[in-house]
Amino acid sequence: MDSVSRFREEAAPRRPYDGRLLEAAIRDFLFDIPTVTERLGNGLTVVVAPQPGVPVVTVDVTYDVGSRVEPPGKTGFAHLFEHLMFEGSENVGKGEHFRRVAEAGGVMNGTTSEDRTNYFETLPSENLDLGLFLEADRMRALVLTQEKLDNQRLAVKEEKRLRIDNEPYASSFEAVDALAFDCFAYRHPVIGSMEDLDAASLEDAAEFYRRYYAPGNALLCLAGDLDPKEAFESARRTFGAVPAREVAPHFEISEPVQEGERRAERTDPLAALPALHVVFKAPPRRHPDLLGLSYAEKILGGGESSRLWRRLVKDEEKALSLSLSLDERRGPSLFRVFSVLRPGIGLAELEGDIRRGLEAFAAEGPTAVEMARAKRMILSSAVRATQTTQAVAFLLSEYGLYDRDADLWQEDFAALLDVTAAEVRDAAARTFLPLRTTVVTVVPEESEG
Amino acid sequence: MRPFPLPPFVEQRLPSGLAVRAARWGKRPSVSAALFFPGAGSVSDPEGLAGLAEVTSDTFLDGTLSKNGQALAEAMDDLALSCGVSAGYDSATAHLSILERDLAEGLSLFAEIVTEPAFREEEVDRNRRRHVDSLQELRSEPEFLGRERLLAELYQGHPYAHLAPTEKGLTSLSAGDVQRFYSSRFTLDGATLILVGPGDEETLLSAAVRVFGSIPPSGSATWTPPSPPTPREGLAFHLIDRKDAVQTNLLFARPAIRLADPLYAAAVVANQSLGGGASSRLFQVLREERGLTYGTYSSVSPRLTAGHFGASIDCRTDATREALSGLLDLIQAFAAEGPTEEEHSRSRRYLTGSFAISHETPAAVVQGEVSRIQHGLPEDTWRTWRDRVDRTTREEARDVAARLFSPDIGVVTAVGQASVVRPILESFGPTTVWDSDGPRD
Numbered sequence: 036m037d038s039v040s041r042f043r044e045e046a047a048p049r050r051p052y053d054g055r056l057l058e059a060a061i062r063d064f065l066f067d068i069p070t071v072t073e074r075l076g077n078g079l080t081v082v083v084a085p086q087p088g089v090p091v092v093t094v095d096v097t098y099d100v101g102s103r104v105e106p107p108g109k110t111g112f113a114h115l116f117e118h119l120m121f122e123g124s125e126n127v128g129k130g131e132h133f134r135r136v137a138e139a140g141g142v143m144n145g146t147t148s149e150d151r152t153n154y155f156e157t158l159p160s161e162n163l164d165l166g167l168f169l170e171a172d173r174m175r176a177l178v179l180t181q182e183k184l185d186n187q188r189l190a191v192k193e194e195k196r197l198r199i200d201n202e203p204y205a206s207s208f209e210a211v212d213a214l215a216f217d218c219f220a221y222r223h224p225v226i227g228s229m230e231d232l233d234a235a236s237l238e239d240a241a242e243f244y245r246r247y248y249a250p251g252n253a254l255l256c257l258a259g260d261l262d263p264k265e266a267f268e269s270a271r272r273t274f275g276a277v278p279a280r281e282v283a284p285h286f287e288i289s290e291p292v293q294e295g296e297r298r299a300e301r302t303d304p305l306a307a308l309p310a311l312h313v314v315f316k317a318p319p320r321r322h323p324d325l326l327g328l329s330y331a332e333k334i335l336g337g338g339e340s341s342r343l344w345r346r347l348v349k350d351e352e353k354a355l356s357l358s359l360s361l362d363e364r365r366g367p368s369l370f371r372v373f374s375v376l377r378p379g380i381g382l383a384e385l386e387g388d389i390r391r392g393l394e395a396f397a398a399e400g401p402t403a404v405e406m407a408r409a410k411r412m413i414l415s416s417a418v419r420a421t422q423t424t425q426a427v428a429f430l431l432s433e434y435g436l437y438d439r440d441a442d443l444w445q446e447d448f449a450a451l452l453d454v455t456a457a458e459v460r461d462a463a464a465r466t467f468l469p470l471r472t473t474v475v476t477v478v479p480e481e482s483e484g
Numbered sequence: 485m486r487p488f489p490l491p492p493f494v495e496q497r498l499p500s501g502l503a504v505r506a507a508r509w510g511k512r513p514s515v516s517a518a519l520f521f522p523g524a525g526s527v528s529d530p531e532g533l534a535g536l537a538e539v540t541s542d543t544f545l546d547g548t549l550s551k552n553g554q555a556l557a558e559a560m561d562d563l564a565l566s567c568g569v570s571a572g573y574d575s576a577t578a579h580l581s582i583l584e585r586d587l588a589e590g591l592s593l594f595a596e597i598v599t600e601p602a603f604r605e606e607e608v609d610r611n612r613r614r615h616v617d618s619l620q621e622l623r624s625e626p627e628f629l630g631r632e633r634l635l636a637e638l639y640q641g642h643p644y645a646h647l648a649p650t651e652k653g654l655t656s657l658s659a660g661d662v663q664r665f666y667s668s669r670f671t672l673d674g675a676t677l678i679l680v681g682p683g684d685e686e687t688l689l690s691a692a693v694r695v696f697g698s699i700p701p702s703g704s705a706t707w708t709p710p711s712p713p714t715p716r717e718g719l720a721f722h723l724i725d726r727k728d729a730v731q732t733n734l735l736f737a738r739p740a741i742r743l744a745d746p747l748y749a750a751a752v753v754a755n756q757s758l759g760g761g762a763s764s765r766l767f768q769v770l771r772e773e774r775g776l777t778y779g780t781y782s783s784v785s786p787r788l789t790a791g792h793f794g795a796s797i798d799c800r801t802d803a804t805r806e807a808l809s810g811l812l813d814l815i816q817a818f819a820a821e822g823p824t825e826e827e828h829s830r831s832r833r834y835l836t837g838s839f840a841i842s843h844e845t846p847a848a849v850v851q852g853e854v855s856r857i858q859h860g861l862p863e864d865t866w867r868t869w870r871d872r873v874d875r876t877t878r879e880e881a882r883d884v885a886a887r888l889f890s891p892d893i894g895v896v897t898a899v900g901q902a903s904v905v906r907p908i909l910e911s912f913g914p915t916t917v918w919d920s921d922g923p924r925d
Contacts, residue, residue: 089488090840129772137830140839140840141834142841159486162837185775186775193800196798196800197779197798201733305624307623340557340558349553404558415582419566422844422846
């Protein structure tokens with residue numbers, strides 16, 4: 036091979052971060068997601084976001100209910116109920132929801148998190164009315180039976196086995212939440228326990244539906260290739276027929292400030308290699324510190340040159356994998372580090388490396404070059420993440436439901452791009468504290484002792 | 485059926501032999517690209533060096549002639565360049581995603597990565613070691629264990645039999661092997677660069693020509709695709725023991741067809757009725773009626789010179805017999821009778837309608853073009869795909885199911901507790917039991 040690079044002399048000089056260019060890009064492209072919001076008489080909020088282009092539309096209904104509302108003894112119920120929502124309503128027989136969406140050339144699903152539950156159909160845009168009809172019918176008149184509950188209980192228990200009980204490391208993520216959070220709302224897993232799933236009754240389901248599935252507790256978002264006027268008319272025609280119902284009181288989550296390190300060691304018979312969680316309690320979503328922590332996530336673990344990933348995975352070969360993530364929640368959030376160790380590396384050694392790396396970052400903050408890289412990564416990710424109607428609908432639904440303002444994400448994103456290195460350092464210094472740390476180690480069974 | 489015209493590609497062939505194809509698609513200011521190298525996949529791994537294609541692909545990002553690994557990583561992050569090289573079976577593909585306004589600089593760096601990789605010995609060694617350690621982790625995952633055994637048995641003795649590198653192959657290969665593999669398989673003559681973004685296609689083409697246009701010819705790689713695998717007979721059962729498993733993960737696969745086969749569209753339509761989604765027969769019966777599983781699906785998986793039809797179900801350990809017999813019985817019945825009129829109509833409508841949904845992004849259009857070129861399909865393949873699906877008759881779907889889905893031949897793998905599952909599997913047929921790292925007896 037020729038050892039002289041063609042690119043050595045030709046390589047373009049590094050372009051410094053140019054705030055004006057970014058602003059232009061945002062204005063011209065990223066923020067080109069106009070919305071119109073209307074509140075129907077029954078309390079349902081409707082957000083319409085025309086996105087001309089590919090003839091596709093997403094119908095998303097997000098309910099203000101997640102596993103956070105589950106009391107002890109009822110864990111997993113919000114997610115189990117999500118399954119029941121696909122089992123038929125007054126004008127939609129069992130199995131018909133799946134069939135009608137498929138016949139219309141669409142895809143559909145539902146997801147439950149700690150903070151909310153959503154249901155969506157992405158359809159060829161001429162079939163928008165089908166998605167509206169299906170969602171309105173189950174919001175208005177879900178049909179619950181013992182047979183459906185028993186059937187979906189089995190499916191959900193298999194889902195728990197598939198995703199958690201039969202997967203290496205999966206249960207350790209549940210252990211982290213149970214240790215890091217004080218409030219029961221976030222201490223227990225979304226999927227719940229087998230005992231609680233077994234105990235779920237039809238009466239529970241009926242009460243849950245009555246309490247949380249009122250139109251005033253939900254937001255409908257329509258995004259894609261649609262005419263806003265026609266879309267609103269269709270939404271009023273279908274969802275307007277859903278009677279108003281009493282809305283559950285707003286569910287607040289708070290917990291005392293963590294004042295001591297928490298640790299647990301787990302043996303995982305399914306794991307082949309040791310693993311490590313180092314987790315820090317962080318403020319709720321939209322808190323200014325989370326803007327800085329978004330940069331910390333990128334600079335420490337988000338790119339090819341990111342500090343911790345590069346050092347521990349590539350250069351020193353201590354970790355097989357290392358991921359950093361900001362788990363933003365409506366209540367207290369978590370800044371997570373998870374790593375699977377290379378054979379022969381000690382848990383204490385890797386934990387020390389990770390913690391020293393975070394502490395050093397909190398003390399010194401990012402360099403100007405790191406900030407510029409992270410900003411470009413954030414912008415690039417945002418552009419890619421809003422390419423589909425489904426992603427746009429999810430983004431608007433979250434802000435529309437949580438903050439009563441679907442457009443507020445633009446303000447948050449602009450603030451994110453304005454963050455300074457000092458703000459990143461300060462946010463890291465307030466978060467990466469020994470007293471706010473939770474550590475969970477995972478040891479394969481045969482390595483025990 | 486509402487028209488959904490995919491964008492036309494414009495093409496220019498460069499002096500190096502590289503074909504550049506560009507199309508306008510997408511709304512956001514981001515460009516997706518792929519540089520496709522036929523023959524640079526694992527089928528070209530030399531005897532005893534299983535994993536060479538994968539290690540080679542992984543090492544592209546560890547340095548170029550003028551940048552060490554750290555400098556290259558920083559240059560990529562300066563541009564927020566999302567880039568990677570991945571080896572498949574029949575080919576390797578370098579992927580790029582970048583903001584439209586950074587395209588010129590991004591393409592320049594991309595070209596440096598793919599045409600001037602350093603493959604330094606310490607980086608190759610580092611990646612070899614990581615792959616060896618990764619194998620340990622992979623062998624703790626039930627999905628990997630099942631698929632590894634399934635492919636090994638389905639494609640016995642054929643290059644398609646390998647799901648992952650072997651430890652033996654990884655420890656045997658050297659930086660010199662990587663250099664030779666790169667020189668012989670990653671030539672621009674025969675490769676295709678595909679760019680898709682929201683801007684004018686001629687602009688995309690020009691950007692690529694500016695970067696790749698001055699590279700001189702360096703000879704073409706001669707590559708002969710692997711011969712089709714030897715047809716197998718009978719249905720074989722394999723059990724991988726995972727003593728702490730709380731579920732049994734069941735897979736079935738049998739030989740089917742290539743993407744270029746004229747029957748492929750009919751096979752996709754038939755598969756949709758049987759197990760393509762939540763409205764399909766497997767899901768409706770085994771989950772929605774019988775509560776045996778969270779999900780059960782089937783698929784058609786084409787390679788360049790062969791292909792297979794497969795199905796899967798995961799169930800609690802004590803439901804293994806019911807799940808396996810349910811899965812095989814439903815497949816057998818479908819192969820014998822084909823879809824109902826309602827199933828067939830729904831499948832055609834689903835596949836034609838959802839085609840637009842699966843092509844919302846430039847990356848999806850790039851992937852479709854890579855697949856078309858890899859399999860040697862005509863230029864209009866995806867533009868006419870919905871028509872071909874829509875024209876498929878129920879009789880054609882039934883015939884293709886009878887020919888390609890029947891579980892009278894093939895392989896069944898189960899990953900689970902051997903102490904419970906072994907007698908169940910043996911009641912279906914002779915069963916070979918494996919530990920997670922090899923044969924038990």
